[in-house]
Amino acid sequence: MTGLGPVPWPPAPLKTERLVLREGEARDRPTFIDLFASPEVGTYVGGARPCDQLEREVPEVPGRRPGSFVVELDGSMIGMITLDRRDAAPPGHVRSHAGAAELGYLFLPRAWGQGYGTEACAAVLDWFTDTLPGEPVVLTTQTANIGSLRLAGKLGFTEVRRFEEYGAEQWFGVRSPVPRSG
Secondary structure (H helix, E strand, O other): OOOOOOOOOOOOOEEOOOEEEEOOOHHHHHHHHHHHHOHHHHOOOOOOOOHHHHHHHOOOOOOOOOOEEEEEEOOEEEEEEEEEEOOOOOHHHOOOOOOOEEEEEEEOHHHOOOOHHHHHHHHHHHHHHHHOOOOOEEEEEEOOOHHHHHHHHHOOOEEEEEEEEOOEEEEEEEEOOOOOOO
16 A cells, blocks of 8 residues: 555655755666666565566656655765555564654765665654644564664664564564654
């Protein structure tokens, strides 16, 4: 299931101290291909995809759909964040939180370990809380993905349960709405 329902899209670009989160543009296409072809990025999301396949499949203007944000640093794409509605019968038989927004993120390896994921995801979650107050957000990641688990904790997600899927243990968490101060 994709999209966020009745949310006006696209929002104005979201700006943080170091990043801009915006809708995809044609100039992002090579980076989308690099992102999905990266063996490091693919480690916990089903593996890298062949470049020739991505060249055929990635649209001329990728990431142009409700809930998809390009993460830009100094004018260049370094990753992406998605918010999609969770299916009623998700894999792994985790049926809780059907229809909730589910956070996803991918960053180029050169952007890892510098706090960009935390900064960008926090901005998207703040925007979501302002746009749809009171709605929880869920997240699923492999338990072996220590960086993603650490990020989930920093963002305020708490574990609901673990389950087996794709031959690996998965972690499913929820972030209850947090009132914005100020």
